[in-house]
Amino acid sequence: MPSPSSVHEQLTDILVRVVGCPADAVVPGASLKELGTDSLTIVELADELGRRFDVYLSDDSVDSLVTVQDAIDAVVHHDGATTPARSGRVPTTLESPAPPVRDWEHVQRRRVAERMIFWFVVAGVLVGAGLGFGGSALIKATGISSVDLPPISNPTTAPSTAPTTTPEPEPTQTSTTEPNVPEPTIEASKPQVAPGERFVLEGIFPAAGEGAELQVQVKDEGSDWDDFPIETTTRKGGRFKTELYTSRTGERQFRLLNKQTDKATPAVTVEIG
Known part of the structure; x- marks a missing residue:
C-alpha cells in the first residue's frame, strides 16, 4: 500500500x-x-x-x-x-490535464482589479450626474431658457436656369498589401509518450503578440478537431508553452487556436502508448 x-x-x-x-x-x-x-x-x-x-x-x-x-x-x-465491468468507458476530464490553473496571487490581483473597475464606473456615474445637475443650475442662473431663431422662408422666385450637376469622380481603388507576418510554429517535446506521461507543446504565434488566449485542440484519426481541456496565454513575442498529458492511446494530433482570430498553428503528432 x-x-x-x-x-x-x-x-x-x-x-x-x-x-x-x-x-x-x-x-x-x-x-x-x-x-x-x-x-x-x-x-x-x-x-x-x-x-x-x-x-x-x-x-x-x-x-x-x-x-x-x-x-x-x-x-x-x-x-x-x-x-x-463496463460496456464502454467514457474518459473523464482528469484523463487529460484540467484547464490551466491560474496562479493564486494572479487570481487575487484579478479580483482586486475587478473591484477597482467597478468603483471607477460608480465614480464616473456620480461625476456625470453631478456635472448634469451643475450645468442645469448654471443655465438657470444665467437666465438662458430658449433661443428663438428666425424662420426659414422659401425663395419667392424660381431660378431662371436649372442647376447643373457635375459628375463626381469615381474613387480610385488602391491596393493594400499586408506586411509579411511569419506563420505560427509548434513542436512537441517528445514524439512518443506513455499514457499519462507529461509532454510539452511550445512555439511562436508572431501575429498574436503578448497576452493572446490560445486553445489547445486535438484530433484523432477519423474525427474532426476538438477542444482539449487546456488553454494558455502568449508571452512576449507571441511565444507559448504548455504542458499536458492524456491516457487515450494511439496517434493523436495537437495544435493551438488563437481564439480572437481563429488562426491555428500547424498540427504536431504525438504517439500515445
Missing part, C-alpha cells in the same frame, strides 16, 4: 490543478469543499487518485470523502473494491 505522504503529495497536485487552491492549503484537516470542490470534482478526484495508485475507490468511499485526510485514508486503507 502507498504511504500517506505519497498520497498527500499526489492529492495536492490534483487539487491544485483541478480547483486552483494554493498547495499549502492542502493540509490533512482541510475540508475538500472549502478548498473549492463539489460533488463532480470529488468524483474526478477519486478517479484520478485511483488511476495514479492503481486502486478503485467504491461509491461508498467517495461519498465519505469530506476532508483531505479522508481522501488519504481511502487510498492507504483501500477496502479492496474492484472496478465494475
Whole structure:
C-alpha cells in the first residue's frame, strides 16, 4: 500500500490543478469543499487518485470523502473494491490535464482589479450626474431658457436656369498589401509518450503578440478537431508553452487556436502508448 505522504503529495497536485487552491492549503484537516470542490470534482478526484495508485475507490468511499485526510485514508486503507465491468468507458476530464490553473496571487490581483473597475464606473456615474445637475443650475442662473431663431422662408422666385450637376469622380481603388507576418510554429517535446506521461507543446504565434488566449485542440484519426481541456496565454513575442498529458492511446494530433482570430498553428503528432 502507498504511504500517506505519497498520497498527500499526489492529492495536492490534483487539487491544485483541478480547483486552483494554493498547495499549502492542502493540509490533512482541510475540508475538500472549502478548498473549492463539489460533488463532480470529488468524483474526478477519486478517479484520478485511483488511476495514479492503481486502486478503485467504491461509491461508498467517495461519498465519505469530506476532508483531505479522508481522501488519504481511502487510498492507504483501500477496502479492496474492484472496478465494475463496463460496456464502454467514457474518459473523464482528469484523463487529460484540467484547464490551466491560474496562479493564486494572479487570481487575487484579478479580483482586486475587478473591484477597482467597478468603483471607477460608480465614480464616473456620480461625476456625470453631478456635472448634469451643475450645468442645469448654471443655465438657470444665467437666465438662458430658449433661443428663438428666425424662420426659414422659401425663395419667392424660381431660378431662371436649372442647376447643373457635375459628375463626381469615381474613387480610385488602391491596393493594400499586408506586411509579411511569419506563420505560427509548434513542436512537441517528445514524439512518443506513455499514457499519462507529461509532454510539452511550445512555439511562436508572431501575429498574436503578448497576452493572446490560445486553445489547445486535438484530433484523432477519423474525427474532426476538438477542444482539449487546456488553454494558455502568449508571452512576449507571441511565444507559448504548455504542458499536458492524456491516457487515450494511439496517434493523436495537437495544435493551438488563437481564439480572437481563429488562426491555428500547424498540427504536431504525438504517439500515445
